[in-house]
Amino acid sequence: MTDVSLGMPQLPAPDYPADVRTRLEADAKEIISRYPGARSALLPLLHLVQSEEGYVTRTGVQFCAELLDLTTAEVTAVATFYTMYRRKPGGEYHVGVCTNTLCAVMGGDAIFSALQEHLGVGNGGTTQDGKVTLEHIECNAACDFAPVLMVNWEFFDNQTIESAKRLVDDLRAGSRVEPTRGAPLCGFRETSRILAGFPDERPGAVEATGGAGPASLIGLRLSRGESAAAARVVHPRAGATRPAAAPEPGAEHLSSHDAPQTTSASDPEHPAGPVTEEGE
Amino acid sequence: MTVTAENPENGAAAQEPQAEISAEKLLAPVLSAFWDEDGSWTLDTYRRHEGYEGLRKALAMQPDDVIAYVKESGLRGRGGAGFPTGMKWQFIPQGDGKPHYLVVNADESEPGTCKDIPLLFANPHALIEGIVIACYAIRSEHAFIYLRGEVVPVLRRLHEAVREAYAAGYLGKNVLGSGLDLELTVHAGAGAYICGEETALLDSLEGRRGQPRLRPPFPAVAGLYACPTVVNNVESIASVPAILNKGKDWFRSMGSEKSPGFTLYSLSGHVASPGQYEGPLGITLRQLLDMSGGMRPGHRLKFWTPGGSSTPLLTDEHLDVPLDYEGVGAAGSMLGTKALQCFDETTCVVRAVTRWTEFYAHESCGKCTPCREGTYWLVQLLRDIEAGKGAMSDLDKLADIADNINGKSFCALGDGAASPIFSSLKYFRAEYEEHITGRGCPFDPARSTAWADGPTDTTEVNA
Numbered sequence: 001m002t003d004v005s006l007g008m009p010q011l012p013a014p015d016y017p018a019d020v021r022t023r024l025e026a027d028a029k030e031i032i033s034r035y036p037g038a039r040s041a042l043l044p045l046l047h048l049v050q051s052e053e054g055y056v057t058r059t060g061v062q063f064c065a066e067l068l069d070l071t072t073a074e075v076t077a078v079a080t081f082y083t084m085y086r087r088k089p090g091g092e093y094h095v096g097v098c099t100n101t102l103c104a105v106m107g108g109d110a111i112f113s114a115l116q117e118h119l120g121v122g123n124g125g126t127t128q129d130g131k132v133t134l135e136h137i138e139c140n141a142a143c144d145f146a147p148v149l150m151v152n153w154e155f156f157d158n159q160t161i162e163s164a165k166r167l168v169d170d171l172r173a174g175s176r177v178e179p180t181r182g183a184p185l186c187g188f189r190e191t192s193r194i195l196a197g198f199p200d201e202r203p204g205a206v207e208a209t210g211g212a213g214p215a216s217l218i219g220l221r222l223s224r225g226e227s228a229a230a231a232r233v234v235h236p237r238a239g240a241t242r243p244a245a246a247p248e249p250g251a252e253h254l255s256s257h258d259a260p261q262t263t264s265a266s267d268p269e270h271p272a273g274p275v276t277e278e279g280e
Numbered sequence: 281m282t283v284t285a286e287n288p289e290n291g292a293a294a295q296e297p298q299a300e301i302s303a304e305k306l307l308a309p310v311l312s313a314f315w316d317e318d319g320s321w322t323l324d325t326y327r328r329h330e331g332y333e334g335l336r337k338a339l340a341m342q343p344d345d346v347i348a349y350v351k352e353s354g355l356r357g358r359g360g361a362g363f364p365t366g367m368k369w370q371f372i373p374q375g376d377g378k379p380h381y382l383v384v385n386a387d388e389s390e391p392g393t394c395k396d397i398p399l400l401f402a403n404p405h406a407l408i409e410g411i412v413i414a415c416y417a418i419r420s421e422h423a424f425i426y427l428r429g430e431v432v433p434v435l436r437r438l439h440e441a442v443r444e445a446y447a448a449g450y451l452g453k454n455v456l457g458s459g460l461d462l463e464l465t466v467h468a469g470a471g472a473y474i475c476g477e478e479t480a481l482l483d484s485l486e487g488r489r490g491q492p493r494l495r496p497p498f499p500a501v502a503g504l505y506a507c508p509t510v511v512n513n514v515e516s517i518a519s520v521p522a523i524l525n526k527g528k529d530w531f532r533s534m535g536s537e538k539s540p541g542f543t544l545y546s547l548s549g550h551v552a553s554p555g556q557y558e559g560p561l562g563i564t565l566r567q568l569l570d571m572s573g574g575m576r577p578g579h580r581l582k583f584w585t586p587g588g589s590s591t592p593l594l595t596d597e598h599l600d601v602p603l604d605y606e607g608v609g610a611a612g613s614m615l616g617t618k619a620l621q622c623f624d625e626t627t628c629v630v631r632a633v634t635r636w637t638e639f640y641a642h643e644s645c646g647k648c649t650p651c652r653e654g655t656y657w658l659v660q661l662l663r664d665i666e667a668g669k670g671a672m673s674d675l676d677k678l679a680d681i682a683d684n685i686n687g688k689s690f691c692a693l694g695d696g697a698a699s700p701i702f703s704s705l706k707y708f709r710a711e712y713e714e715h716i717t718g719r720g721c722p723f724d725p726a727r728s729t730a731w732a733d734g735p736t737d738t739t740e741v742n743a
Contacts, residue, residue, distance in 0.1 A: 034465045036379070036422060037505050042487030043470050047429070068487070081489040081645075082470035084429050096430075100391045101589065101635040102549055102621050107729035138473065138639055140430055141388045141397040143548035143621060144555045147730060153432040160731055181401065182433035195429050195468045199439040206440045209433075211320030212312075212402040218555030219545075220315060222571055223307035 013058035013072075021063075024052060028067050031197055038068050044196045046079055051192035055086035084195075091126045092187045093171045096137035096150040097164070103139070106146040107160065112136050114161045119168060131172045144215040145180070152191040154182030157213060183208040303571035307559040308534060310522050310542050311515070315402040321437045323444040326405035332450060334521030338413045339458045344374075346417040350520060353528035354540040358395075359385055359476075359513030360587060360616045362539075362605045365520070371500035372418045372508045381509040382415050382423040383485065384517055387469055387476040389428055390588035390696075391639060392619035395544040396514035398556055400427075400434045403518075404441035408464065410517035412450055413524060415462050418510055422463045426481055429468040438466045473643035477691050478511040480645065491647045492691035515544060535561035539604035543618060549584070550576050550624035550728070562607065565620060566599040578733065579624035583707065587616015589636045590696025592703035593629075613703070626732070628723035629708045630715055633700045634662040640697035648690035654681050655697050665712060668720030675712055679705055 015021060027048055032041040042064060049060030056079045064075045079085045097112040098104075115134055119127050126133045142148045145157030149164055156167060157180040170177050171185075178184045183205040194200050319325050326332070338346050351366025372380055384407065388396040400407060411423045427435055442464055445451045453461050467485060474480045475490040482504050484490035503509020519541065523531045532540045539561040545568060548554045552573030557563075565584065575581055581596045586603060592613040594601065601611045608615040623632060641655035661678055664670045678701055686698035705712065714722055726732060 037486060039487035040467075040485055043484065044468065046470065047468065078487065078489055082472050084469075084471035099635070100639055101632045102392060104635055105623065105627055105632065105725070105728045106549070107731065109725065110729060137430070138642070139389060139391040139393070141394045141428070143392050143394045143619065144546055145394075146548060146554070150430065153430050155433060158730070179433070183436065191432055194432055194435060194439075195470075197439075197466065197468065199443070200436050206321075206436050207319065211317065212315040212398055215553075215555035216312070216398040216402060217316050218553050218572065219307055219557030219559070220309045220312050222303035222557070223309050223559075225302075225304050 010058075013062045016052070016059060016063065020052065024048065024063065025067070027196070027198070028063075032067070034197065039070070042068060042070075042075065042078055043082070046075075046082075046085055047192045047196040050086065051189045051196060054189055055089050089126075090188065091131050091133035093132050093151055093185065094153070094188055095132050095134050095168060095171070096140070096153075097134070098138070098140055098142075098146070098148045098150070099136040100139040102143050103146045103148055108136075108147040111147055111149070111159055111161050111164045115164055115168060118165050127172065129172060132168055134168075142181075145213060151177070151179065152185055152188055153195075154179035154185060155213075156180055157215075179209065181209050181213050301567065306563060306567055306571060307557060308542050309558045311399055311403060311406055311518055311544065312556060312558045315398075320402045321404055321441065323405060323441070323448060326403070326409075330525055331405055332409050332521075334524035335409050335412050335450065336456070337524045338416055339456060339460075343417045343419060346413065346524075349528060350417070350523065353523045353531045354538075355516065355519060355523060355531070356539065356541075356605060357513055358515035358519070358543060358617070360390065360590070360614070362615060365512060365516050368500065368510055368512065369414065369418050371498070372510060373501065374419060376508065378507045379422065379505075380418050380420040381504045381507060382411060382418060382420045383478075383481065383504060383509055383511045384411060384423065384425045384514055385476060385478060385481055385511055386425050386427040386514045387473075387481060388514070388617075389473040389476050390590060390617050390619065391636060392546070392548060392585055392588045392621040393617040394546045394548065394619065395556065395617065397431055397434055399514060399518060399544065401437055404434075404437050405445070406518040406521060407514055408441055408445050408450065410520040411464060412445075412455060412460075412462060413520050414510065414512070414517055416455075416458070416460050418508075420510075421461050422465070424485060424504075425464070425466045426475070426485055427466060427468055428475075429470045435466070435468055442466055472645075473639075474645045474691075474693060477693060480691070481511065482509065489645070491645045492693075494690075519543075536602075536604055536606070538606055539615075545603065545618045545620060547572065547620050547622065549622040550579060550581075550627070551622050552576055561604040562602040564600050564602055565622075568620070569599075569622075575622065575624055576733065579626065582623050582625045582627060583629060583632075583704075584620055584622045585616075586611075586613050586618070586620065588619040588696075589621075589639070590614075590692070590699050591616040592699045593707065594703075595707050624728075626723065626727040628666075628721055628725070628728075629704050629711050630662065630666050631721065631723065631725070633704045634659070634666050636700050637662055637697065640693065644693060644697075648694070650685045651689040651691075651694035651697065654685040654689075654694070657681055658685075658697070658701065665715050666721055668715065668718070670712075670716045672713065672716055674716070675705065675709065 031044045032038050035041055045064045061072050061075045065072045099108045099112050121134050124135055147159050149156040149159050314320055314329050317325055347369045355365045356362045415423050451462050451464050469475055472490045475484045477492050479493035480490040499509040499511055535541050543561055545557045583593045583595050585591050586608045598611050601607050605615050637658045641659045644651045644655050646652045658681055661674050682698040682701040685694045
């Protein structure tokens, strides 16, 4: 939106094709019916329009405005306030690296630098194949699993530079990827539909990866007299995604790819880690 | 493995270790008691562990009596502020002819805080049962769970748990024949830390930008849709069923007079065993580290937060502070969310504070000037200092700007932004000065990473 306008206002956004409009309207009405006040449906409706086109388009803004009897300016004001709404097209997988203090210190900065170099994109950039959008994110409430990555808002716990690189390679190769906590990945649009409030209908999605991650259980195990060492188990992710991988150093470890790497170091070019500009 | 506190590494800072008490005696899992069972999130599992029994007891009481009971239990808010939960419920005007609402704050985003998300992932029915009890008490027919959007695995479990609860008659028309009609809506946010502030959360839930409201009027009088509204943290509401089921005396048998009960402590950072530890209020960080293997081998505690980045930093002097509302307050900080982020001697405090300050600047909603402008300038100064371009006068300037944010902002986000500045200058001013005189950061960030010391099979203890 950096084009200089010379006085001509933009034409109204085109409408959705009729069949899309009919389908989305039915969904939107169901969402609106959940709330005593219609406007409360705006956040879920913005997730819904993201599930259609992968980002919040002008058409999507127009659609929300019409259904809630708001102006497009009012809808845009809300859409631009929240970080989960994309304002431009993005990849099928949103890869978020936590670089808030704790994860950053524990390796998040190094992972984020390494992924930028590995993928050849900067913060908010999307790979040429349209598969991965890389972004640094704020604390995602998983500090006991640091450093943490989120892919389409599923948890990838206890990451290393190597595991993160393999993860994005797997995503770009189209392999089935499973998080340490959460369901096997679906695309960004499908995820947006869940966020709009439509339950994930895929068989096994709710129960995937069990009740709690290992770190969540440590206190419970100690309270039963088990030792901390026995209680501390790192989640395996390798088994599902790389069944045929050759044994790697540390493969005797429960999750070889998550085992601490000895070769890693921070990006020497950016010893202080990613420095972000305010606003973008 | 025997856990002892013997370690020369920490000897200088540590006082004589306290009499050793085992983890079995110190911890008291309640909400987390069956997180390791198969299908811990399901209604079946929850019922096997006396699930929804607290609700039956509540429904046999008068609503006002339920409020009084929760008040007498002494339960205080687990979201940071520690306000008595029963008192919040009591503030709702009854017989006013307006709808009442319960809004559960599940926007867990405070840096370091990671208790509600694992709780909801492993045991969502504890929250739903608490919601039904609270709505019966405050006479609400519609409740909302405002869940931050960035946690889809939890959203899935909540969708499923709510579906199960409707099917079993715990939600919907005439709950368990009590005459209570109750709708529960799960609402996913869209990425904004400020929405954890209760009035910003209400604006967000009304479909607006999440900006805090002027108080008064307080939400208890004019909250969601300008109607009386209770906003409670997940853990606060999820603790209610156990209080009703096992009794307020049982609850008060844990913790202290003013900070009774159990709670979830979240240990993270450079510790041997990061994770969730549920126990009575008033446990100390030293006890938690002693039982869990201490700091990572060969390192010592440098600084920590008792309850997220908005609570002033503490150091190894404070290992024996009782982690309850009064104890941490007396040490000059706040209990907050009990997010115990521990950093060892490899960590640069300036780097840590810079990153937190960048976070506050990013998340400032922009409504009030001290926070919007102040956090911006703090970031500029801190980046300069970390990059070796600072001047000694910048340190006073930092403190001055933080002073102009603290207490002068519209909401607590500003106060939170000032906390790491004040506390780090108080305990680590010399380290700031070292950045200035040495023209740069003396620390190697590679030494702080989780993998810096290579794979370790053995666990040493050095808390």
